[in-house]
Amino acid sequence: MADFVQGLDPGKLVLAGTVLSFIISPFSAPPYNLPIFLLGTLAQESNDAAQSLRVFTGCLAGSVVYDLIWMFTNHQHVLSKLLTILLFLLKLPTVAVFLSTLRQRGTRFTLGTDLGGTTVWSMPGGFTSMGREGYQTVDDEPRSPPRVAPAARPSTVTVSQPALQPGAYQTA
Numbered sequence: 001m002a003d004f005v006q007g008l009d010p011g012k013l014v015l016a017g018t019v020l021s022f023i024i025s026p027f028s029a030p031p032y033n034l035p036i037f038l039l040g041t042l043a044q045e046s047n048d049a050a051q052s053l054r055v056f057t058g059c060l061a062g063s064v065v066y067d068l069i070w071m072f073t074n075h076q077h078v079l080s081k082l083l084t085i086l087l088f089l090l091k092l093p094t095v096a097v098f099l100s101t102l103r104q105r106g107t108r109f110t111l112g113t114d115l116g117g118t119t120v121w122s123m124p125g126g127f128t129s130m131g132r133e134g135y136q137t138v139d140d141e142p143r144s145p146p147r148v149a150p151a152a153r154p155s156t157v158t159v160s161q162p163a164l165q166p167g168a169y170q171t172a
Helices: 001-006 010-024 033-045 049-073 078-104
Strands: none
Touching: 010 033, 010 078, 033 049, 033 078, 049 078
């Protein structure tokens, strides 16, 4: 099955779906097919648009379910029903091809945001490992940094350091 899916051309599948949905759009047919396939035409053309490719794949996969509901609840003439069924059958390999394309481009199809991914969450003033026990409220006095024990031998060379203003950058 994977070899069959990889052998299909996504551009031709989207073009066939766009033309077929354009042909049946003036008749009694699902109104969402043409905009979805037009989005697929734009998403397929751009090599670096992973987000729009994911949106198109999700919309196309969801429209398969809507097609079934639409075909059972609406009456169509024989020719438009045949073309709608043909478009429905065309959607199945198109979804498989675009899922494979997403996998080849290194992205995955997720239904929501990926919070467990490589995002590093950090908050200023948050819990750190530098001796602070949590957040400091606005009303509290500023905490002093932890004291460092003086060295056993004091240095005989004294270097005068300029007074730094609070919030100023220090240079070495």
